[in-house]
Amino acid sequence: MLSALTTRRGVTTGDIKYAGTLDYIHATLFGTEGQSEQTELNNFGFDAVRGATRTYTIKTAASLGKLLLLKVEKDPFFILPENQWYCSKIVVATPEGEAILFPCYRWITRGELVELRGGRAMKVFEEDHPLLTDHRKKELITKKDLYQWAITDEKIPHHIHYTDIAELPAEVQFSLSRLKEMGLIKGLTAVELLFKGMAGSTEQWASFENIKDIFCCQKTPMSEYVAEHWMEDDFFGYQFLNGTNPGQIKRCSELPPNFPVTEDMVKPFLQQGSSLKKEMEKGNIFLCDQKIMDKIPTREYGGTTLQTASGFCLFYMNPENKLMPIAIQLSQQPSAQNPIFLPSDSETDWLLAKIFVKSADTLEYQAVCHLMGTHFLAEVFAVAALRSFPVIHPLYKLLIPHFRYTLHINTLSRTSIFGPEGAFSTSTLGYEGMTELIRRGLSKMTYSSLCLPDNITARGLHLVANYYYRDDGLKLWDTISSFVRKVVEHYYPSDSDVVKDTELQDWINEIFTHGFLANKLAGFPTGFNTVEEVVKFITMLIFNVTAQHAALNNGQFDFLSWMPNGPLLTRKPPPTTKGQSSIQTILETFPNVGETVTSAAVTVVLSEKYSDVVLLGAYTDDLFQESALKQMIKEFQADLLSLTDTIAARNAKLELPYTYLSPTEIENSVTI
Numbered sequence: 111m112l113s114a115l116t117t118r119r120g121v122t123t124g125d126i127k128y129a130g131t132l133d134y135i136h137a138t139l140f141g142t143e144g145q146s147e148q149t150e151l152n153n154f155g156f157d158a159v160r161g162a163t164r165t166y167t168i169k170t171a172a173s174l175g176k177l178l179l180l181k182v183e184k185d186p187f188f189i190l191p192e193n194q195w196y197c198s199k200i201v202v203a204t205p206e207g208e209a210i211l212f213p214c215y216r217w218i219t220r221g222e223l224v225e226l227r228g229g230r231a232m233k234v235f236e237e238d239h240p241l242l243t244d245h246r247k248k249e250l251i252t253k254k255d256l257y258q259w260a261i262t263d264e265k266i267p268h269h270i271h272y273t274d275i276a277e278l279p280a281e282v283q284f285s286l287s288r289l290k291e292m293g294l295i296k297g298l299t300a301v302e303l304l305f306k307g308m309a310g311s312t313e314q315w316a317s318f319e320n321i322k323d324i325f326c327c328q329k330t331p332m333s334e335y336v337a338e339h340w341m342e343d344d345f346f347g348y349q350f351l352n353g354t355n356p357g358q359i360k361r362c363s364e365l366p367p368n369f370p371v372t373e374d375m376v377k378p379f380l381q382q383g384s385s386l387k388k389e390m391e392k393g394n395i396f397l398c399d400q401k402i403m404d405k406i407p408t409r410e411y412g413g414t415t416l417q418t419a420s421g422f423c424l425f426y427m428n429p430e431n432k433l434m435p436i437a438i439q440l441s442q443q444p445s446a447q448n449p450i451f452l453p454s455d456s457e458t459d460w461l462l463a464k465i466f467v468k469s470a471d472t473l474e475y476q477a478v479c480h481l482m483g484t485h486f487l488a489e490v491f492a493v494a495a496l497r498s499f500p501v502i503h504p505l506y507k508l509l510i511p512h513f514r515y516t517l518h519i520n521t522l523s524r525t526s527i528f529g530p531e532g533a534f535s536t537s538t539l540g541y542e543g544m545t546e547l548i549r550r551g552l553s554k555m556t557y558s559s560l561c562l563p564d565n566i567t568a569r570g571l572h573l574v575a576n577y578y579y580r581d582d583g584l585k586l587w588d589t590i591s592s593f594v595r596k597v598v599e600h601y602y603p604s605d606s607d608v609v610k611d612t613e614l615q616d617w618i619n620e621i622f623t624h625g626f627l628a629n630k631l632a633g634f635p636t637g638f639n640t641v642e643e644v645v646k647f648i649t650m651l652i653f654n655v656t657a658q659h660a661a662l663n664n665g666q667f668d669f670l671s672w673m674p675n676g677p678l679l680t681r682k683p684p685p686t687t688k689g690q691s692s693i694q695t696i697l698e699t700f701p702n703v704g705e706t707v708t709s710a711a712v713t714v715v716l717s718e719k720y721s722d723v724v725l726l727g728a729y730t731d732d733l734f735q736e737s738a739l740k741q742m743i744k745e746f747q748a749d750l751l752s753l754t755d756t757i758a759a760r761n762a763k764l765e766l767p768y769t770y771l772s773p774t775e776i777e778n779s780v781t782i
């Protein structure tokens with residue numbers, strides 16, 4: 111005889127703006143022993159209200175057995191227009207006394223088929239029911255259709271095929287509140303600059319002081335400091351350790367043959383009685399080599415072809431632990447027209463040389479380190495995950511919070527920032543040159559360059575003083591790695607579990623093919639054979655889309671809203687002789703007023719903190735059924751909190767606090 115059973119469900123609507131809906135919502139449960147009727151989730155009053163959890167009862171004639179799937183449908187409420195619903199999760203309390211979590215965390219539109227998997231995370235080889243095996247296969251077929259690879263250029267990482275943010279699936283789009291805030295900031299900045307008569311102005315800057323008018327009311331302690339100290343040598347050096355591009359210099363134990371600095375040239379800038387050779391042996395000499403810019407295409411401007419620096423800057427870590435520039439050559443080929451500039455040259459010659467080094471550095475920073483190294487790779491990791499992992503996969507649950515908003519910001523930036531008409535197209539390189547720079551950057555990128563501990567060792571920077579990016583970054587790497595190890599070892603007790611997870615192998619293979627462009631020489635994994643390899647790769651991934659992006663992205667307004675500190679455009683060529691420059695030469699070299707404010711406005715939008723920010727390790731979505739995972743997340747959060755305190759205590763003693771890698775300043779994904 112069949113008995114009537116009741117299954118109760120707690121349905122939670124997201125606590126985010128516009129999450130609720132008036133539409134009808136229906137649910138159907140599927141179990142090993144049968145399925146329920148399609149049931150309307152309707153209590154008295156409003157049901158799907160922002161932030162609310164409502165409980166509903168479904169009656170079935172008999173036990174459904176083990177619950178497998180939960181189907182959710184949303185249908186129009188009379189003739190009202192589309193009203194999306196953000197469903198957070200559904201917790202099903204079965205007659206057998208189990209509470210099964212069905213995470214959703216996505217917007218649902220009318221007519222969409224949403225089938226949720228509940229319970230503990232499952233790898234493909236653990237599936238033991240034909241319905242679930244079939245569902246898993248179908249889910250991946252649908253996802254591979256929804257998230258396709260597109261190629262803009264054969265030599266840069268592939269990306270999502272959508273070209274317009276409006277086409278993106280709702281689950282990967284910005285929230286409406288983020289869209290509105292970003293639009294407001296853009297609009298206000300544009301209006302402010304228009305009112306000041308700066309937007310579109312072709313006037314040349316009349317003095318350095320006038321540049322301060324751009325953001326007279328919008329400042330940070332650091333942006334003010336930069337505007338005051340940008341010309342000073344020790345602050346120039348400081349930025350190669352703790353500025354927006356902290357990964358460029360290497361310890362130098364031998365000069366490149368095409369950078370013929372002599373002992374006599376630099377002797378006056380070294381400790382008395384010392385020599386370049388001795389300081390190299392002590393590990394105090396560092397080099398920034400801008401070879402990547404050599405003969406790079408540049409754009410036409412006012413009837414001439416622009417030029418960028420592509421040379422070298424030599425640094426000395428002096429006894430006061432200040433990193434000082436001591437020699438600059440502005441292109442790779444030594445010649446009489448390519449002199450080596452020294453701190454003893456005229457003030458404007460030396461300043462101009464430093465401006466060209468910083469300009470080339472800023473171009474490489476934006477195109478290679480920031481855009482390609484964090485944004486584009488994050489997108490590759492995300493698209494590969496969306497295509498390769500079903501939502502019940504443990505690594506999907508671990509990684510999906512680290513991909514929040516990445517497809518949206520990248521789709522947006524491919525037009526508004528990086529595209530042929532975007533903000534970077536007005537740089538010295540233009541769109542073609544920036545694309546070539548990314549191609550070159552990817553071709554020299556290695557797996558170890560993405561792994562901070564290996565990167566620091568390879569560059570010989572493990573001992574250098576006052577390198578806060580390294581100090582905080584390595585602590586974060588260890589904290590992330592320890593968390594990732596617990597999670598990965600929980601789901602993959604042995605190497606054989608790794609080897610037989612075909613979805614995991616598909617994921618890394620997609621990344622190798624579409625992100626690293628099958629470059630076998632650079633050490634990127636093509637597959638995983640051990641638990642250790644998975645731990646390292648996922649640590650690298652989470653570090654790069656959180657900490658590394660924060661270190662590079664969040665100081666843009668601080669360091670670059672003051673244009674002279676890193677102009678993206680230099681209108682005059684690098685100097686070829688000494689003793690010819692003046693302040694006027696520098697002002698003519700800078701972008702004009704309109705060009706300056708366009709770049710500066712971008713730094714405002716990209717450094718803004720938005721109200722729906724999710725910080726590193728917050729994991730606001732309840733994705734794991736397993737209590738062990740909830741505990742691991744708690745421990746990770748406690749470790750991050752303790753690191754925040756350590757960094758704050760260190761910063762309290764510094765004239766210039768380094769805050770970019772404090773966990774409270776790091777977002778959980780690349781969203782801006």
Ligand code: FE2
Nearest residue numbers: 480485663782
């Ligand atoms: Fe960014």
